[in-house]
Amino acid sequence: MELEQTFMNFLLHHQERHNRTYHFLILMDAIISAAKHIEHYYITGALKGNLGCTDRVNVQGEDVMQMDDIAHEIIIHYLKTTGRVIRAVSEESKDIIPLDEKGGRYFIYFDPLDGSSNVAHGLPVGFLFGIAKRNLDGPEDFHLRAGKDYIAAGMFVIPTGTLTIAFREAGTWRFHIDETMNYVKPVRIILPDTPDTWELSFNATNRYTYRKEVRDWVRQNERRYTFRYLGALAGDFHRILTRGGMFMYPAIVNHPDPKKLRPEGKLRLMYEASVVAFMCREAGGHAVNEHGTPILDIEPKDHHQRTALYVGSKPLVEDIARVLEGG
Numbered sequence: 001m002e003l004e005q006t007f008m009n010f011l012l013h014h015q016e017r018h019n020r021t022y023h024f025l026i027l028m029d030a031i032i033s034a035a036k037h038i039e040h041y042y043i044t045g046a047l048k049g050n051l052g053c054t055d056r057v058n059v060q061g062e063d064v065m066q067m068d069d070i071a072h073e074i075i076i077h078y079l080k081t082t083g084r085v086i087r088a089v090s091e092e093s094k095d096i097i098p099l100d101e102k103g104g105r106y107f108i109y110f111d112p113l114d115g116s117s118n119v120a121h122g123l124p125v126g127f128l129f130g131i132a133k134r135n136l137d138g139p140e141d142f143h144l145r146a147g148k149d150y151i152a153a154g155m156f157v158i159p160t161g162t163l164t165i166a167f168r169e170a171g172t173w174r175f176h177i178d179e180t181m182n183y184v185k186p187v188r189i190i191l192p193d194t195p196d197t198w199e200l201s202f203n204a205t206n207r208y209t210y211r212k213e214v215r216d217w218v219r220q221n222e223r224r225y226t227f228r229y230l231g232a233l234a235g236d237f238h239r240i241l242t243r244g245g246m247f248m249y250p251a252i253v254n255h256p257d258p259k260k261l262r263p264e265g266k267l268r269l270m271y272e273a274s275v276v277a278f279m280c281r282e283a284g285g286h287a288v289n290e291h292g293t294p295i296l297d298i299e300p301k302d303h304h305q306r307t308a309l310y311v312g313s314k315p316l317v318e319d320i321a322r323v324l325e326g327g
């Protein structure tokens with residue numbers, strides 16, 4: 001019989017070692033409960049007809065599937081029970097959601113079901129979250145936090161039963177769900193520094209829509225690495241964290257259909273790019289935008305702001321950043 005350390009036990013010791021409060025544990029317990037619930041709905045969803053499309057579109061103009069709504073509602077329910085969340089930002093809510101503005105301690109930015117084009121096929125999706133803390137030294141001005149000010153960021157890849165979470169200056173860790181529905185067995189994730197296993201991940205049909213410097217970089221570099229693309233950031237980044245290499249979603253600047261242009265990039269800064277950039281930094285990697293600016297340094301102006309994203313092994317991201325800065 002092999003029994004493993006649970007996530008909660010790991011976290012209790014982590015908080016104790018760093019002289020931290022128990023408030024974060026209450027928040028993480030709620031996040032874990034939400035993820036288990038979403039996982040359950042996802043696994044049983046095909047049978048119960050939960051995985052179809054609704055006729056609504058979300059604030060980004062994408063189809064909203066029933067699972068997106070379910071996941072969002074589940075997370076908000078559990079966050080409310082904590083009494084610790086000031087405000088929440090969700091991909092599925094146009095407005096910022098006020099929760100406990102007086103007593104709350106944390107801001108949370110989340111994508112309840114990332115990669116929803118995979119839902120109808122039962123393929124992996126993600127629940128991505130970034131957490132920041134209120135100003136404890138003076139009055140809180142409620143500004144949207146840059147990734148460098150997150151205290152933790154993580155993702156559940158559903159329905160694979162994994163939780164990957166990074167704590168500020170304390171590394172990136174992966175856990176697996178066990179037969180009792182506990183996340184167990186902490187394994188520290190460090191990006192491999194030798195290129196033998198590195199992979200490149202991007203939507204290859206978009207390659208001709210990138211700006212010239214990026215197209216040239218792809219042409220010169222792509223044959224050195226294996227190519228993988230699932231179409232769900234959480235799943236694609238999950239591979240990059242263990243294999244190394246780079247996931248990228250560059251700006252789309254040359255497209256015959258003007259509606260398909262994405263000069264700002266496609267992914268959302270607060271609950272997609274900054275979340276994976278934070279996990280990547282704690283695993284020894286790096287992430288930049290279309291100008292080569294570190295993702296974690298970008299101060300958000302809007303909670304649904306988009307960005308281009310290049311994230312992965314430091315030497316590779318730094319190499320493309322030099323090209324991006326010059327353009």
Ligand code: F6P
Nearest residue numbers: 114115116203231232233234267
């Ligand atoms: O949330 C946006 C998202 O679904 C990501 O999970 C994913 O990486 C990306 O969009 C896929 O976009 P595309 O279908 O354009 O490749």
Ligand code: MN
Nearest residue numbers: 111113114115
């Ligand atoms: Mn998403």
